Amino acid sequence: MISGVLLFNQKGENLIFRQFRNDCRPRLSDVFRIQVISNAQVRSPILTLGSTTFSHVKHENIYVVAVTKSNANAALVFEFLYRLITLGKSYFGKFDEEAVKNNFVLIYELLDEILDFGYPQNTETDTLKMYITTEGVKSERNVVEDSTKITMQATGALSWRRADVKYRKNEAFVDVIEDVNLLMSAGGTVLRADVSGQIIMRAYLSGTPECKFGLNDRLLLDGAGKASTTRAAAGSVTLEDCQFHQCVKLGKFDTDRIISFVPPDGEFELMRYRSTENVNLPFRVHAIVNEIGKTKVEYQVAVRANYGTKLFATNVVVRVPTPLNTANISTRTSQGKAKYEPSENHIVWKIPRFTGQAEYVLSADAQLTSMTNQKAWSRPPLSMSFSLLMFTSSGLLVRYLKVFEKSNYSSVKWVRYMTRAGSYEIRF
């Protein structure tokens, strides 16, 4: 398993070096620096040199690296690195060079706890925060008293939740967030449209609540095996696949299709899902781009909102690529502001508020400088970002969220829907 965990900044300085096995030597940090950080040729997140494998993830301005020998479980290694980043973010707000330098002792402490002999141990933020804190003194007092409680939780079946959570007001917030991905061809046909959604829950519930959660889905997990999948009933959606937080009882889901769980305290990602059928595209884009001779490109981009008039999207940004040798650009818009960003080689068209059913147009002319070595323009796709509240591209709705607890308290639940642009690309 993992022989060592290393953190580097962009310059290649080794910030953290923790070995877990005897085969991880300090000089490996030089090897990684030379072979990966200062080697522009490296294109893979995995590099094997002799018997040593470096698996790395770049996050903000640091490299998070795991060293392994032999044929390790790569999925486990990367999941662990992701988790380390998540932990860092939840402890320090941000996991970058500054945060690492500011908290290096704590990071060593965390690493000692979440890896033993290179095997990942309990990595639940909630549990870890009970005994590894940014204020060292606090841990001092509490640990002696509560240590048994801590150890029980760190090894128990509900490792993600403390038993003594108490709230005066019991609330649960559910956010359904969908990233809609689109790839449209120059001819206007949809090459790919799918939704990857996540359901984020913020649970502020006392005690050990049992939650049951229902969606308007028809799960297509067994393919043709089930008669119910022949035609999705009106008002229901077909989810291609879903994955759950470890608190969800997968066995129960497999047999009865009920999502039941004891939530961790606070915010967590309850589930992720994917849907590919009947995707409602919030925006239709129609782009006409003409290259006139070698010195001019004309743009005519029309964007139409495909949702109800009562809704409106915010932070709509359309990025229209321009040739690399663009000298000057003039733009006209029927709504919002357009600006040419030479460093990124695109026009950014921002529309702060986009009402349903509206259609806005951008027209632009790009003047090109002539170049001695005329290369064809690769025409990268036009892309969009936006967020749209109270709308789901997949049509998914939360049917119910029930909370059962011994003390039988009543709880308030809130549901929010949001659709964002994932990779929303239109070729032209």
Added chain:
Amino acid sequence: MSTGGGDARFFARGKVAELRTELQSDKKDKNHVRKKIALKKIVANMTMSNNDMAALFPDVIQCMMIPQLEIKKMCFLFLVNYGRQKPEMAQHALPILISDMDDINPLVRALALRTLSYIHVKEFVQATVIPLRKLLRDNDPYVRKTAAFCVAKLYDHDRELVENSGTNGNGLIDMLNGLLKDDNPTVVSSALVALMDIWERSDTIKLTIDHANASKIVQILPDCSEWGQTYILEALMSYVPQDVTEAMIMAERISPRLQHSNSAVVLTCIRVILYLMNYIADQKEISALCRKLSPPLVTLLAKGPEVQYLALRNALLILQRRPEVLRNDIRVFFCKYNDPIYVKVTKLELIFMLANESNIEEVLTELREYATEIDVHFVRKSVRAIGKLAIKIEPAAKKCITTLLELVATKVSYIVQEATVVIRNIFRKYPNQYESIISTLCENLDSLDEPEAKAAMIWVIGQYADRIENSDVLLEDFLYSFQDEPVEVQLALLTATVKLFIQRPTKGQDLVPKVLKWATEDTDNPDLRDRGYMYWRLLSADPQAAKKIVMGEKPPITAEAEKLDPHTLEEMCLNVGTLATVYLKPVNQVFRTARAKKLQDSPALQRHQLPTVIAEQRSRELLESMSAQAQVDQAQMQVQQQQQQLQSAVVSNNALASDMADDFFSTPMVAAGDNLNPFAPVGGGTGQYVVSQNAPQQLYQPAQGDLLLL
């Protein structure tokens, strides 16, 4: 914003002497704040490796006595880092650690045990054994799980010590085994993974899990942490189903794990299910399981790019073993503009594998799009894929060629060169068709500057010398720089000139003697010289025979899907989700020390479904059909013919020649081990040669990755 800590100011280089004074300072030190700061500086300096902090050992050990957990942890970290360098000093810390193992606080007991067992010093290792025995039976599960890992650590330090640590259930390994019956799921999964770690490195210990045990550990799956679930699933790879229903039930029971959000759980679960399928007879059941595997694999594409890459590499693998998986999912592999290049390239390979007659339009539009992107390597691969598709899907050849010509029209040098190479292969696959495009190719002669593309173009000119009006002029242009060309191009030129002479003697008669003279007298390269002499003698001995040999009909190349050889495929499927799947190479080739995994025999094993067995079966049938129609000597004749064909087929491309020959001769050796006719697996008498079309960048053997059967 990053709050908390604020320790960055300690993250600076310090001198040993200064740090020592800070540690020893007699000033009033309330709550040991000063000492804490000094220790933090020391910890920071341990990483900035230039400073050897080991000199501070005695002072740090002094600090260990301070009853503050934070200080203690820093001292322990120091100890773990430098214990090995200064064993005599480290021993002073031993009593502190040992007394800590009796602490009332379970976290402290576990911490002491964990630290102690990290230190690779004889005294420490020996001192661990006695307290470890006690702590393996501690009443706190957290301590027990730490103890479980500790046994594996000790085994790493000193395997004999552990193996001889006791008998009659008293040995450490026996006690570890006992923990498998623990009522805490985390302890069980920890004990299991510790046992597997030991087993990886041991020759004496066997890990067998029977159905009853397997059922038990599967039962606790839901109660384990995500990592624990991964460990349990990995352990299931050591379970050998004894009958088909057993295997089926087990696959059913673990399949809910496919919905887990942790990709390690998902991929390991896929591995186990793929493994269990080998023991399932019912084809319906297998199809049902296959259907379950597709969605989770695709869902992994929503994870970080690193896991996406891993999922894609594994998809490449699984697709070869179980083509039902992912069959209808080609669109999800279309590249996003911002995908990292390693993801894009792998997606491209998957698109190539999944392409068929019904989706070819879509695929070509997509590949055409990729061919205009910025990354040169990716563009080249896309062009190459289009060419390979023309060979793989016969009915689509025309469309592929049209797309290629569109790309050639862009006049981008590397696109033209790449297209030239693939078009050469298309000519070899479809001789005497599509020759109308030769003129388009000839328009772009000037942009060729890479040896491979040049050689390809020269081959085309030579092969079609009688149909290209000015073939002699074109060749002469190339010959102008003969001396400066790499051998690959020189060989191509030599062959092409001979072909020109044979087809149009009048046009070639001036060129041939010149080239033959260069090839035999003015070169040091043995291949070029040998081939030069061969042609020379052939032409002077019997021009008719020369024509037959040089211009004789060659078998058209064929394209099977890109495939791993059956042995590798079978082995890789037992390693889904591991690093080896990224390289798609036999595990021991990349990781020499790794324990090789093999499918274990059992009454339930569906032998006839295994790729190796099927391949063996095929070659046996071939052998039978061969011996039925011919005697052994005739077979040998064929072999000779094959070799001749081989010779002439590769004349045009020297780079391919060595690979071809390697593969040609290595294949029989594999088969010879199976007591088969040494030449059977090559594909009967028809002469199919395995050629590595483009040597993959990081892989050092042409057997996998971008492999094309020609």
